Amino acid sequence: MKIAQISDLHVVAAGKTQGVAQMAENLEKVVAHINGLGPDVVLVSGDIADTGTLAEVQRAAAILAELNVPFYVTPGNHDLREALQKGMPVAALPARAAGHLSYAVELPKRRILALDSTDPDVPNGRICEARAAWLAAELESSAKPTLLFMHHPPLKFSVDETDRPPLEGVELLSEIVARHGHIERILCGHIHLFAQALWQGSLVCAAPSMGMRLNWSPNALGASSFLVSPPAYLWHMLNEDGNMITHAFSLDDVDGPFAFT
Numbered sequence: 001m002k003i004a005q006i007s008d009l010h011v012v013a014a015g016k017t018q019g020v021a022q023m024a025e026n027l028e029k030v031v032a033h034i035n036g037l038g039p040d041v042v043l044v045s046g047d048i049a050d051t052g053t054l055a056e057v058q059r060a061a062a063i064l065a066e067l068n069v070p071f072y073v074t075p076g077n078h079d080l081r082e083a084l085q086k087g088m089p090v091a092a093l094p095a096r097a098a099g100h101l102s103y104a105v106e107l108p109k110r111r112i113l114a115l116d117s118t119d120p121d122v123p124n125g126r127i128c129e130a131r132a133a134w135l136a137a138e139l140e141s142s143a144k145p146t147l148l149f150m151h152h153p154p155l156k157f158s159v160d161e162t163d164r165p166p167l168e169g170v171e172l173l174s175e176i177v178a179r180h181g182h183i184e185r186i187l188c189g190h191i192h193l194f195a196q197a198l199w200q201g202s203l204v205c206a207a208p209s210m211g212m213r214l215n216w217s218p219n220a221l222g223a224s225s226f227l228v229s230p231p232a233y234l235w236h237m238l239n240e241d242g243n244m245i246t247h248a249f250s251l252d253d254v255d256g257p258f259a260f261t
């Protein structure tokens with residue numbers, strides 16, 4: 001089983017995102033790259049649009065429609081639920097409830113739970129009682145190894161602008177994850193960096209963006225800025241021993257391949 005995870009598309013209706021980043025063009029390149037590798041499914045972990053408009057979602061949806069395999073989306077803090085529901089096919093966003101856009105997907109060997117971590121008034125996200133109850137019920141309904149898929153990382157990755165304030169209601173999520181050992185991964189975005197951490201017994205993988213890398217340093221936390229960068233994404237798959245492994249692809253201009261000598 002092979003899963004491509006792309007995140008933080010920040011597609012604008014026309015032109016460059018924030019005036020400098022070619023996000024829609026980058027997404028087209030990544031879709032072609034993914035089609036060349038042939039995963040079983042593609043997960044899109046939020047911030048599909050840059051300002052949340054329907055035109056942005058429709059442009060992103062048209063590019064994602066070129067994927068040869070099913071794709072699923074979850075909202076980010078730059079997305080508006082209503083526009084996402086209107087602009088994305090139902091197959092990509094099976095949740096149609098107004099309260100939160102969470103849903104479950106059954107794959108042959110894994111289960112995917114898309115948890116909507118957004119709140120229109122809270123950019124750093126929120127897990128409410130209703131979503132916590134939904135998640136707990138889903139996890140209790142099946143012991144199948146599960147990938148939890150949400151926009152906001154549940155822990156602090158030493159990223160100033162997303163650590164403070166942290167994800168609201170994270171204590172609810174923490175308790176649920178800690179008592180369900182079958183959550184194999186928590187797949188996130190939001191920080192525009194590839195970062196990983198073990199949290200409450202599960203591996204949290206934050207995916208990089210489609211071309212707006214956070215200008216991050218461990219020694220210089222401070223004002224938020226980004227670097228225009230090559231698009232990058234994650235690849236999660238079961239290896240021949242049945243272990244879930246995660247790789248990262250960056251669509252850099254590289255030279256090679258060369259044989260090791």
Ligand SMILES: [Fe+2]
Nearest residue numbers: 008047076190
């Ligand atoms: Fe983002």
